Amino acid sequence: MEVSDIIAGLALLVSASALIVTLRSFKSQSRLTDREIELVRIQIQQAHGEAKREKTASVSARLNRIDRTNWRLRVFNTGPATARNVRLLLDDQNHIIEESFANDKFPMNKLEKGQSVDLAAMVHMQTPPKEWLRIAWEDPSGEVKENRVEITI
Incomplete structure (x- = not known):
């Protein structure tokens, strides 16, 4: 084994770990985006409910x-x-x-x-x-x- 093989192996390990970290961050970002979408849905529903209440007499x-x-x-x-x-x-x-x-x-x-x-x-x-x-x-x-x-x- 030569030094270039060792360097190539280390580069492969570093790129593999970078790939794993990137995939985890994409998964985390996806979960965060789903939560943001759900939050926006809830805010829209509340706005519609409030707009309807503003048009309601009691x-x-x-x-x-x-x-x-x-x-x-x-x-x-x-x-x-x-x-x-x-x-x-x-x-x-x-x-x-x-x-x-x-x-x-x-x-x-x-x-x-x-x-x-x-x-x-x-x-x-x-x-x-x-x-x-x-x-x-x-x-x-x-x-x-x-x-x-x-x-x-």
Whole structure:
């Protein structure tokens, strides 16, 4: 064995080890790229979800006692978007809201974020302790939403 053979063998070992290190770094880079792609997917999904939430109104109602004998039903929008064509859907079982009071104020063209509307409520000894009220509205996306709210005394 000559010196040139030894040098050639060492060069072969060095190039083989460099090849192994390069393959490992490619594998590591590939894993990192896959994680980055997954992270971008998650960020895109979150952005779409937030954009959808920004176009969603959330209309609800609550019965408030003003004094000993006066009650008000407050209909309000807690969502970030404006609710359009807000309607109270009263059924025959309704004992709290007089239909004429509701017809005076509803349907509303729009209910802005944080805006509320008060209706006079009639609470008496025969009023059931809880009733259901349905509220329907349209989101800015044009989708019709409905919320069924339990009103308790």
